Amino acid sequence: MTATEQQLTEPLMGPAEALSELFTPAGKHNPHPLYDALWELGPVIPLGPSGTLVLGYDEICTALRDPRFLVTDAEVHTATGMIDHSSWQCFTKIMMFSNSPDHERMRRFSRWAYSPGQVAERRHLAVKAAERWTARLADLEDGGPLDLVEAFATRVPISVTGEMLGIPEADRMALRTAITAATTAFEPIFDRDELLPADAGMDLLVDYLDDLVRERRRQPGDDVVSVMVRDRDATGALSEEELVAGLVMFLIAGVQSPSDLIGTMVRLALRHPAEGRGMTTDDDLVSAFVTETLRYDPPNHVLTRAAGTDVDFYGHRVAAGSRALLVLAAANRDPRRFTDPATFDITRRDNRPLSFGLGPHYCLGAAFARMQAETAVPVLLRRFPRMALAGLPTYRDQLVTRGFARMDVTLTP
Template sequence: MTTTATDPRTAMMTLLSPQGKRDPYPLYEALRAYGPLIPLGPGQLLVTGHAECARALREPALLSTDAAVQDAMMPGWRDHSSWRWLTKNMLFSDNPDHDRYRRFFGVAFTPRRIADLRPVVTERITALVDRLAALGADGSPVDFMAEFAFRVPMAVMGELLGIPEEEQPGFRGAIGAITTALEPIQDLEQLAPGDAAMDELAVHFTELVAERRARPGTDLVSELVRLRDGSGDLSEEELVANFMLLLVAGTEAPMDLIGNALRLAVEHPEHAGRLREDPSLAPGFVEETLRFDPAAQALNRMAARDFDFFGVPVTAGTKVTLLIAAGNRDPRQYADPGVFDPARQGNHALTLSGGAHYCLGAGLARMQAEIALPTVLRRLPGLALAGEPTFRDQLVQRGFGQLPVKCG
């Protein structure tokens, strides 16, 4: 895509168009010409630089989009169940609530616990690759996103949250609708799909919590219900809200990582060949995918007070938009940032956030992609695209709607 954007506002408007969402990278380069920090007038600042985004993610004066921030940024949000539930989870909260949520749910994502999940994840992925091969055995195109990239993390979260295998595919629509609530909107009615989906998940997890309380099992929900009831650290609503976050973030982010990694493997057969022969190269391939074409493209923050940020005065109430996907291609941080190089050293992608908000499930997401990609490439050496992929109409959580492949 080429752009005739001549100023930051035009570039940002184009970025939010369907064309811009499909290929935002030329627009990020157009914005980069204006510097790593771009004031868009009173009360709004764009951040395109790597160092600047990294600092902003750790800056205590910049608040996440919690309830108080939403009151300033999106008046009327309290009438919408999507954001009422979102502001009760750890992703959209600030201290002291954020630390309280994170301490409580941190027990689910310790390095030991993630390592213990590896055999289960490997087993699920192996079965799903065999299923993918069977679906495409007659040469028919198969949607890689629906039939594999979604099913891998959904199977893992199903294992953790006690969701039966036969029920798992039915969650895809609700999970996708909830992520649309995170997009920039002009009309609060655009939240309707996310509201309906959040209501659906709230009923599911409220009933699941009640069921596990009455008949505990060995799954994570049972464990955390016992912990909550024994400690009183969370309200019932906060418990349910964060279970919904685990399902949505724990499925959507790994799904898009696996989809983007597969597309890059197909586009770079030399790297795919090396990975097929040597699965130990998978961590480098996954890290470079997170840098080069991340699903999470942007994050919002709001200044809690006046402060100086790399020489730019920021006043309380300023909306700060972190274009982390632009930061991931900052030439001040990376040599040849527009080149996909899985052997790149010193890779510090911003995609999984940073500081107190660093993704709690980052290790689990990486592990799934690192197992899935070489397994697919080995099992299906002739895999190729079977048509032009489609993108969801999203930027904050950008990813393929469909990725048609032939399995060889």
């Protein structure tokens, strides 16, 4: 570990300072020392009448299973005025931000697309995309550094998900930019103008998917959009707006988390070269590496819940209507649950990170995201066994959905 990296991993402040720093650009860039500092206040931290911060593994498991803690749905976002923004107008029409009974209805409709059989069938798309983009990297490599995020980590998921949805290749990268912009709506908002990039990204995605739905209704194919249009028209299980919103979320979830997971896995493979080499020949090691990456530095750091009623939560009162910020990334390093939690260790037993949630809202796309990363990273490492970082990677200014903005590498084969 370099001196700079050592400095970035050492807790340097108290809990009050850590809390004020957490959602600043610097805090988002390196939040783990802040989580460590916040642990001094315990696994559940009251933030006043409007919120509670939850860091503990068992505590977050309880909250995610407790029906009194609701997802922030249309009613919540209407009360806060966020529903006036097109980003949240779309997000509140998907199962991720819906409570019973709408959540179950939407989940039943979409479950087939994320089944183990469907994920297995799509593996060949991930292999094809990974091999294609590693070959393209070899063509581009001239001895100088290149950005692996833009050239590989982003390209594989947008190729796989775009192919599944029947999106022409010429349209995919413009949509990729809109996806990242839309996810900024998940961040805590201190000024409504901060939602403008998310709104612009969402407007592009909604318009594009709405047009694609109409096209597939006129001329169906064998892609996911065609199947969902057919099922929706046959059953009436979703409204037209819910169908389009669900496809928008399918695109976002199929691209953003896998892209961030691939980037982080590559970074960790370069820091742990023995394990990285092992991934090129051992499928079990690949699976363990993905799981430990999801624990050590997941692509999703925070989930938000709203208390539907007053809740006595581990000795703290969470008032009805207040928010509970569930810090998954801190729970994944809970010292009560994980031995030596700040150490990356793929040999951990009973390694069950909370990175894709838990309970009724467990992410349907978790297996799909894992499959893309498990497939893509070994292909890259086999092709470029001497790949090396060309400077410290930089992160996007996001914490809820966290990943690299840029990671320069050299690709000596």
